[in-house]
Amino acid sequence: MTGSRLVAIGHYQPEKVLTNDALAEMVDTSDEWIQRRVGIRTRHVAAADESVSDMAAEAAQKALANAGLTGPEIDLVIVATCTSHERSPNVAARVANRLGITAPAALDVNTACSGFPHALAMADLAIKGGSATKALVIGVEKLTDFVDWSDRTTCVLVGDGAGAVVVTASDTAEISPVVWGSVPEMGRAVLIEGKGGSFSQEGRTVYRWTTTSLPDIARTVCERAGVAPEELGGVILHQANLRIIEPIAKLIGAVNAVIARDVVDSGNTSAASIPLAFSKLVERGELTSGSPVLLFGFGGGLSYAGQVVRCP
Template sequence: MTFSRILGTGSYLPSKVLTNAMLAEQVETSDEWIVSRTGIRERRVAAPDQKTSDLALEAARAALDNAGVAAGEIDLIIVATTTPDMVFPSTACLLQEKLGVHGCPAFDVQAVCAGFMYGLVTADAYIRSGMAKKALVVGAEVLTRILDWDDRRTCVLFGDGAGAVVLGASDTPGIRHAKLAADGRYKDILNTPAQISGGKIQGIPYLFMDGPAVFKFAVKALADIATQTLAEAGVDKGEVDWLVPHQANLRIIESTAKHLKLPLERVIITLPEQGNTSAASIPLALDTAVRDGRIRRGQTVMLEGIGGGFAWGAVLLTF
């Protein structure tokens, strides 16, 4: 039987740092207000000439180098993003061209903050079926481009960045079990409801979030899907070495860890320095922990996250 394993990880953050103190000069807020409610202290902002595919390229190159895989060996490219370079072609096709790879399938996945997991599970299915041998999965966002900088409820939360993994076929399990879910009934509590029509933007082109409603839904949904994933995989909570959650809000992360009976010392948290980078947050956190030596080969890792849609999921893997 063929399985897929993570061969390498990579990430990229723009150089510009936007601190809470800097934000307080633009909008009515404070470092104490932001930290107490979210856990975020700073975030990165892409340069005006940087596009999502540019961030994705840097993360992809880092992952390929870490995996010891040449770009030409990749036979599937998936980019998870909510902020593509353009309406079409896909950011994945643009990334493919920048990597100098030609001919293999390349497409975007749009599941907002759960996008990386949707992409990872899709790539796993390709490899398990024999349709691909080495896949590049990237989560990349420039969310600061769709923020209303006068709305302190949302502009303090998000940042830009990209994270990537290279998946390869293996005789031993890497990705062990996964569960994905979505429920469009909750579309109105987190969205960016704009569209292009007749050459003009129709609707509001800024991110909207009903914070309390999102928090209430996310806490229960993440606890339930993490528990279901472990139960279906036949894995006890105590066997999980690391939780790599979507970096949305520290209180949501703490709630999920408590439900899984994991101390925060076994949870990868990059939120204070990066903010919520949507589809990029899980691969960014994963790469951080791999490179600093916390996550090591053979360990059991749980990825989980939730985003607009609502879409959410969990992936259990052996690193």
């Protein structure tokens, strides 16, 4: 086996849905103001006793079921998250224990909003290098634990949820080489800092960086994959803001692709946003199996990562 492929996907969101109108009763905002600025209508909020590990395990179990695999067949678990209160054992080990995965390599990755494509790249490289054969890659966040509900500039943005994929060894490389990097000197533009700290960001700085710098990087991802932007079947960007997603997708030149807009219903779920949006598109039959799909994450760090995968 000289490559890897994505064989199944699944997602999980908490039951509670928080609408813009409900937020307007908590803070000085309105449905019109929120939709005009970021495009969000609703977001899901985890229960107080629902942990990052709980949500990750739910999404992972669905991905395993969709792959027709059981826990003991998995030998690598990677979880992308920046909001776990659990330090040791890490989230990956907790998920492995819950799902009956025996003796896996289990690690967490924290690059915030670009965490999932970072984690997927690590799984791809491990499988190509012969260190794993079947991997679970999970993006999960409980951002509502780290938001100031009196700050209308940030509390309207975030939501909770998880998405997971199963990656296996393959005769062909169906996950392209990752293009990743960061801008450390701009890292303070997105923060969750200190014990009990709240999520904060410099919105204008992030907007300028994403809309001016990232389209060229995303096109480089396509070049590394040997796929022209117009050949893409789907574009799944980090679901941060509809005013960021739509301009980037247009500038990439993906004129024939389905563009993920799950931010409208789920808000910004950081590392969970890409697999969550991907899973919903697959579940609804909006993507064709085998079609090339661009995954591209960006945000806290400021970091970015992306690859082209074949849709399961």
